[in-house]
Amino acid sequence: MTEIFSDISERCRYYRSFYNLRQEEHIEEQKQQSSSVERNMPGDFSTLLYLYDRDGMEYSFSRREIRFRRNDAPGQGHFHRHQYVEFFYVVEGSFEQILLGEHQHFEQGEIVITDRNCEHADYLTGQRSAVLFICLSPEYLDSLLDTPETTDSLQSFLFHALSRQKQKQSFLRLRRTSGTFGIERLLEQLVQEDYGRAPGWEAIVKGSLIRLLSLLCTDYTLMLHSSGRKAREEVLVYELERYIRLHRGDVTAGKLEEVFHYHRNYFNLVLKKYRGVGFQEYVQRLRIEYACELLASTNLSIRRIAVMTGYTNNSFFHHLFEKRMGLSPGEYRRRSQCG
DSSP states (O other), X not given: OOOOOSSHHHHHHHHHXXXXXXXXXXXXXXXXXXXXXXXXXXXXXXXXXXXXXXXXXXXXXXSSOEEEEEOOSSEEOOOBOOSSEEEEEEEESEEEEEETTEEEEEETTOEEEEOTTOOEEEEEOSOOEEEEEEEEOHHHHHHHHTSTTOOOHHHHHHHHHHHHOOSSOEEEEEEEOSOOTTHHHHHHHHHHHHHHOOTTHHHHHHHHHHHHHHHHHHHEEEEEEEXXXXXXXXXXXXXXXXXXXXXXXXXXXXXXXXXHOSOHHHHHHHHHHHHSSOHHHHHHHHHHHHHHHHHHHOOOOHHHHHHHTTOSOHHHHHHHHHHHHSSOHHHHHHHHHHO
C-alpha cells in the first residue's frame, strides 16, 4: 500500500474500486483465517481504516494487513473496552455504536474520542460507509499534551480528562462548526506515515497529531458524554467560554441555545456556579477586557472600538466602561499609552 493520496476520502474511493473487484478470490480464504475483525493497537500509535458496504461486506486496512469479512446486517458487535484512547472520523456515510448504554448515530465529518475505560459496541446498519480509527496509548497522548504547542486550557482539560479517567466512562463527540477543510489531508498524512514509517515518521506523526488536537479545539463543537454530571458541566463551561470569546462582539443567549441545545437559563446557572457571574455580566467583562486591549494597542477611534466590542450605543459603552474600570475610555487610553 504505497499509493499517495491527496486526502483520506480519495484513499477510500481507491480501496473500494480496487478491492471490490477482487473480494471473491479472497473471501473464502479470509473466512478461514478469521471470523471477526478486531481493532488491535501495536505500539503507541496506529491507524485503521474500515470500509462497510451495503451487502454486509467489511474491509479493514492497517499497516500490518488487509482483512475482510461478510456480516449479517443490521447487527450489533460484541461489547469491549480498549487499553488505548480511540479517535474515529466518519469519512463517508454514517456510523453507529452503543455507548454508555445508548445507541449513538454519527454522521459524515463527525469525530468521536472514546476513553479507554468506556465500554462500547459497533452497530452495523448495512449502509455504505467508511470510518478511520486512530489509536493512541494514554502515555503517548499525555506526551503530546506536555509540548509547548498545546497551551489551550480547554484542550488540556478535555484530553487529560479522557486519557487519565479511571472511575467514570466517557466519550467525546465533536462536530465541525467552521471550515476545517484540510482535516482530511491531515488524516491522510497520518495514515501515510503510519504505513510507510520512513526515517523521521515519528516526528511528522507527532506534529500532525498536535495540529489535529488544535483544529478540534478551535473549529469543532465539543460535547462530553460522561457518567459524571460534574465532568459534563465543567466541559460545558470551558466550551461556553471559548465560544463567547470567539464571538464576544455579537454573542446572544439565543445563539447559545442554537449551538449548545440548552435553555438560556441553564447557561446562567453553570456560569454562576463555576465562574461566579451570569451570562450577561460575563459577556460584558470579556468585552470591556477586549476594549482595554484595543485602547492600549491601537489608534482606532473610541466609537469604532465600541462597535467592535458589541456596543452600537456609544454612550452606553462609555457608561459600562467607566463603571467597570473607574475611568473613561479616553483616560484609560492616555494612561496606558503614556505608561
